[in-house]
Amino acid sequence: MSTTDVKDAVREKYAQAALRVRTAETSCCGAASARDRGNPITSNLYNTGEAASVPEGAVLASLGCGNPTALAQLRPGETVLDLGSGGGIDVLLSARRVAPTGKAYGLDMTDEMLALGRENQRKAGIENVEFLKGEIENIPLPDNSVDVIISNCVVNLSGDKDRVMRESFRVLKPGGRFAVSDVVVKGDVPDEVRQSVLLWIGCIAGALRNDEYASKLAQAGFEDIAVEPTRVYDVEDARQFLAGQGFDVDALAPQVAGKFMSAFIRATKPQACCGPSCCSESE
Numbered sequence: 001m002s003t004t005d006v007k008d009a010v011r012e013k014y015a016q017a018a019l020r021v022r023t024a025e026t027s028c029c030g031a032a033s034a035r036d037r038g039n040p041i042t043s044n045l046y047n048t049g050e051a052a053s054v055p056e057g058a059v060l061a062s063l064g065c066g067n068p069t070a071l072a073q074l075r076p077g078e079t080v081l082d083l084g085s086g087g088g089i090d091v092l093l094s095a096r097r098v099a100p101t102g103k104a105y106g107l108d109m110t111d112e113m114l115a116l117g118r119e120n121q122r123k124a125g126i127e128n129v130e131f132l133k134g135e136i137e138n139i140p141l142p143d144n145s146v147d148v149i150i151s152n153c154v155v156n157l158s159g160d161k162d163r164v165m166r167e168s169f170r171v172l173k174p175g176g177r178f179a180v181s182d183v184v185v186k187g188d189v190p191d192e193v194r195q196s197v198l199l200w201i202g203c204i205a206g207a208l209r210n211d212e213y214a215s216k217l218a219q220a221g222f223e224d225i226a227v228e229p230t231r232v233y234d235v236e237d238a239r240q241f242l243a244g245q246g247f248d249v250d251a252l253a254p255q256v257a258g259k260f261m262s263a264f265i266r267a268t269k270p271q272a273c274c275g276p277s278c279c280s281e282s283e
């Protein structure tokens, strides 16, 4: 499948997900037909205090696989960018943490998700937020303009992850932090899983191996890289991912069990320029 085909399939799936949020029938990462409440990837990511501090629609729209703002250090006055911001829950939580002088940007390519994010912003009455339309492979912000990049279960959806990491490096200020939740794989997974479009748009098939994630970040110029598992998916979870997609679930689920996990990925852009391969063009 070409990168363009992946992107079109992802956009279509998340446009539908945004529309379904309005009737509280979300379908999200992990299993194309799962309801959010029982989904092993997306359920129970936020504590009650966090959930209560944003509009209900932002919680209902949450399609992530972690809680990056809980694990990222955010300070008042900082600029945060959320790659693939969806309904905006992490943008709103970040905006509160960097207020009053800081700002949180949400970047998404899907119009329906941007509309949902903006609606949730209005309901929350939070002003230091801006939603931008665009692709994470081509971030519409200047070089060296962001303190912290967060993201929640989006990099795995990209067909060009090297470019996402190069773009993240470019827009971060020297010393800026990459603090991302994502699905990663430990070891190898069967080819039939890798080749499934439905599993790709459900945040499974496009997941990088944890060592590949780290080496792609290093290639982009990042340092202090760590990939820390936050939730490992067992055989029952694997059954849920694979169900209803034409697989022999009994044969495949045990091969997949324990290999997929949600992880928090940290990295830092070096403070000082260390050579042409790790500096942005403008430095």
Ligand SMILES: C[S@@+](CC[C@H](N)C(=O)[O-])C[C@H]1O[C@@H](n2cnc3c(N)ncnc32)[C@H](O)[C@@H]1O
Pocket: 007, 010, 011, 014, 015, 029, 061, 062, 063, 064, 065, 083, 084, 085, 086, 087, 088, 089, 090, 107, 108, 109, 110, 113, 134, 135, 136, 137, 151, 152, 153, 154, 157, 158, 203
């Ligand atoms: C799994 S949802 C996660 C949404 C949000 N981060 C959350 O935690 O609820 C993926 C989101 O990323 C967006 N997305 C996927 N690929 C993208 C890309 N290449 N560029 C920009 N947005 C993208 C989708 O439109 C969708 O809103």
